[in-house]
Amino acid sequence: MEFKSLFSSRLMKLNHPYPSREKLFEEVAQDLVTMDYVRDSYQDTLIQREYSFPTGLRTNYCNIAIPHTDAVHVKTPFIYLVQLQNELKFQNMGNASEELSVKLIFFLGITEPKNQTILLSTLMELFQTEEFSKIIFEEKDTKQLEKKLNTFLTGGN
């Protein structure tokens, strides 16, 4: 599984308005069910897990969230990216009593935890660079973003 092949314009919502976190989770889950990436059980377990184990994170340049759930609810590995028009509140993973305002959300679909740490570790390493954070924070067009990310992830080749 290659990391770069996981970013697809089909799995992106850019500059998208969501009135609430619940609405966001619901729409993304339904999208993923339709595209056959996840099982019907994904939505409920995703919401439940975010509630019990929040996934908001501070990175060098911006706050992000990485909602995910048990591998059994996922059929095919994916990263589904949502860039929000307006920030939503997520609890901080490291300290659940703290709320973070989040504009970028990466739904992680993991089917083999031991073998797919590359998903999250690559993502976190990329977020330590300003260039990557900027691209993903500012681009409004899904096709353009897919292209830019692929260029970035392959070192311009």
Add this chain to the structure above:
Amino acid sequence: MKNVIVACGSGVATSQTVASKVKRILDENKIKANVEAVDIKSLNSYIKSADVYISITKGGKEYDIPMLNGIAFLTGMGIQEETEKLIQILKN
């Protein structure tokens, strides 16, 4: 050999990622230790044999072994400090 335990809610994403990062850091520093990612529900049975616990979530139970901040290994923010503490613990 010393044991390092990393725990998160599910053992799906975060603890596995932190565990592989910690393994890499220990390799680079030529320190031998077992690093294991576990889900938080089974933490109690692992903690007895562990020398250090890398925790993802704050406010959990306290244990009488050293605890480190797992988020630092995930996001890279504050990683230098946590790495130094980890190496100190494993060297002693």
